[in-house]
Amino acid sequence: MVWSVRLDSDAAAAALALSRHTDRDLADFAAAPDAGNRLLRRRLTRALLGHVSGFGPSEILFGRTSEGALSVLSPKAWHLSVAGRAPLCLIGISPAAIGxxxxxxxxxxxxxxxxxxxxxxxxxxxxxxxxxxxxxxxxxxxxxxxxxxxxxxxxxxxxxxxxxxxxxxxxxxxxxxxxxxxxxxxxxxxxxxxx
The missing domain is CATH 3.90.470.20 (4'-phosphopantetheinyl transferase domain)
Incomplete structure (x- = not known):
């Protein structure tokens, strides 16, 4: 599934209402450029993965590979990729590798x-x-x-x-x-x- 969404859209606002950030998310982006928009994209990713997998957004846990790529720790067996140039956002979620x-x-x-x-x-x-x-x-x-x-x-x-x-x-x-x-x-x- 691929979701193309603007950060300032009604669709994004509805998804953001379902998905809070975690302390881990805050730590992940603490020193990152454009941290606010990155955090919004993370929350949208969590909401979409929750919708697709049936897991609650609070049950979803992200990590990083040794190369620094975003990975899904829970639920298992999902791959994802996120791209953004504010206010644009593109999120891909798949059981196979995706970019x-x-x-x-x-x-x-x-x-x-x-x-x-x-x-x-x-x-x-x-x-x-x-x-x-x-x-x-x-x-x-x-x-x-x-x-x-x-x-x-x-x-x-x-x-x-x-x-x-x-x-x-x-x-x-x-x-x-x-x-x-x-x-x-x-x-x-x-x-x-x-x-």
């Missing part, structure tokens, strides 16, 4: 040296007006892929290869493995889900 990313169109795409040589050639062949949008799609897919494998903090985007499979799909590969990445352009943003 998500959200990128607003008004953001400048990352530096071109984060493309592989093949990606650079493919994007350069597009009309100039389409290049930034396509690069942002590729970037979101790379981020979602790295999150799926729990290595987003240290992944080198220049060695993550993206290949178009269809209008809204990319095959994403790295030394960690291969992801099928679904993309959606909606409301001034790109959303990517890697499975």
């Amino acid at each position: 998500v990313d959200v990128e607003p169109f008004d953001e400048s795409p990352p530096l071109w040296d984060m493309l592989t040589a093949a990606e650079g050639v493919e994007i350069e062949q597009l009309p100039p007006a389409e290049r930034p949008h396509e690069w942002l799609r590729r970037w979101a897919a790379k981020e979602a892929h790295a999150k799926r494998f729990g290595c987003a903090r240290r992944a080198d985007p220049a060695v993550i290869e993206t290949q178009p499979v269809g209008a809204d799909r990319l095959k994403v590969s790295s030394e960690k493995g291969i992801s099928d990445c679904r993309l959606r352009s909606v409301g001034g943003r790109i959303e990517a889900v890697a499975l």
Whole structure:
């Protein structure tokens, strides 16, 4: 299940009413930049996982992997990924590994040296007006892929290869493995889900 929600929406307010933060959540974000929005995303994640798993939000416990990726300690057998650029939030929950990313169109795409040589050639062949949008799609897919494998903090985007499979799909590969990445352009943003 993937939930795309704005932090300032009625849907978020309803979910936040069901899910309180824990002392552990506060400690997790105490020194983090954008701590307030991160805490809201955590509460939304807890509410969604509670809805999907049947567990009460207060029974849900999160942890971190050795790479720093968010993990579910309770209930067992769930994977999740969270992305956000306030007020945007994208939450993915699955029984299998999942990675998500959200990128607003008004953001400048990352530096071109984060493309592989093949990606650079493919994007350069597009009309100039389409290049930034396509690069942002590729970037979101790379981020979602790295999150799926729990290595987003240290992944080198220049060695993550993206290949178009269809209008809204990319095959994403790295030394960690291969992801099928679904993309959606909606409301001034790109959303990517890697499975």
